Amino acid sequence: MRVADLATASVLILLGGVVVFDSIRIGIGWGTDGPKSGFFPFWLGVIMIATCVAIIARAWRRSTDTPFVTRAQLVPVLKVLWPATLMVILVKPLGLYVASALYMGFYMRWVGRHGWVVVALCAIGVPVLTFLVFETWFLVPMPKGPLEAWLGY
């Protein structure tokens, strides 16, 4: 837990530093008509750095040694994450409906080991349903790919 705590606080300090740096660049003082653009973010950055330093100091003194995440916990998390990332990458070439169908089908088959019928039913049924709700009923367009183009949308 300690390592994760320290790492997160350090990243946030770095972020605070970036905020302070950029705020100083655009001005943190009093402009012609009130505080300049950097005024508010500058102090946010300062508070962030100060608080994270306090968190680090505290974590250094007392912190549990229970691991932040065990291997047994991390594996199922990554099994959700990397296919999801792949899905987002595929949205551009294939469209959101096809990408989400592939993602759902893949995950159900790979992790859940469900039968092909169930997988096909869910993976195709759900995108079709969302298509009907979003595109035809509420007229909210989603990114579409070659399949939709071939079907004439």
Place this chain on the structure above:
Amino acid sequence: MGVENLLLGFHIAITPFNLFVAVVGITLGTVIGVLPGLGGANGVAILLPLTFTMPPTSAIILLTSLYWGALFGGAITSVLFNIPGEPWSVATTFDGYPLARQGKGGQALTAAFTSSFVGALFSIVLITFFAPLLAEIALRFGPPEFFAIQLLTFSSFIGLGGGDPLKSLVSIVLGFVLAAVGLDIVTGQLRMTFGFIDLMKGFDFIVAVIGLFGVGEILLSVEEGLSFRGIATGMNLRVVLDTWKVLPRYYRTFVRGAFIGFWMGFKPGGATPASFMSYAFAKRFSKHPERFGTGELEGVVAPETAAHAAGVAAMLPMLTLGIPGSPTAAVMLGGLIIWGLQPGPLLFTEKPDFVWGLIASMYTGNIIGVLMVLAFVPFFAAILRIPFAILTPLIVAICAIGSYAVHNSMIDIWYMLIFGVVGYVFKKLDYPLAPLVLALVLGDLAENALRQSLIMSQGSLAIFVTRPIAGAITAVAIFFFVLPVVTPWWRRRRGTPLPTASLRET
């Protein structure tokens, strides 16, 4: 005058279309409340794009009904599956699940739904009478008062939220920083964009809500390895009627829970601590405190009354001040802006049909809600029997669709994934997420209020203490800010141990 307005509201809320919308909202909301990883806030966020083409009053009725449904839905999983679908139903599991194991699931659920309804009704009645008064007072507020209220909002997360005060502060500041990214609307200056065009638009809090609460929560649930072993509902009309005969016995618990819920709920931080507090009070004042935790009906009544009262009370500051009391209320506030309404005290005079339609729909929505959940519990409970390998990718895909739909922008899906990972890490390290979301929503408003106040005072911070209303609010806010520092010191002097239980709020 209040009654007249309320009648006007009922006129709007009881049209067939709006009743239909309420039924749809409650059904979806209950489903969302039952599903792990989809709570009220991100359920509302995902459905928000669908309301863009609806009339605003129907749209807000849909979203609020969804919220009531989610509040009811949380109780179902707590009682039957020992899984709190929402953080505020954690306390419901203490006695609800033992009751279900003793074959009294029907009683527990009836008690939970009825208490929810009573708590909600109490808050709605208070809103009906107090909201117009508060709006009238708020009309006289200037920038210093509004900034003081913002301070109060965030200080109550630190002082009363129950989480780690330092980490709460970091969450708040991070939310404000994310809100500041992009165009500064006062000066037209670009901030923290570092030349990236995608950063110019800034971060949308709706996408943040979907990522932090939706994807983050899913990652947490798969980590714990979901296995649902539910208990049959055992619900029928006879059980419902028999339980209703017993419930009036607990009228003290109802009243206490409703007051705690309303008091905690209209300030941020709300529903979860309220449910725990109400449970603790019920136990302390009970004649048989030792029975709590083993299946005492009162132990279900107490947290549910408070949680639902708090959930409804969170709408009060959203309506009257334009400052939401919970992430769900924040998403609704975002909706108001998108539908072209200006949230805040002026809403009461400029859009009375909207405001009173909404308030009336709270009555109708909760009545429809309690009847629907009582009638269809087995159906809703069956949802959790769907294998998690089907639910998980389904929820992730729905989150992706929802985030894209907010602005029709591809980058938002990436933000959703990143916020998901951030939400997962933050939740594990006890950084509260609700203050981050609220800060992201209120960032521009808070900054403008601060800058305008400073312009009024020629740069002196004294303006927040010298004006009477602002001064009083600031004083309370400062009190909350120092509370975490003072409490341990005070406890040490009196020799009472620190409480070890920490509450989480989403």
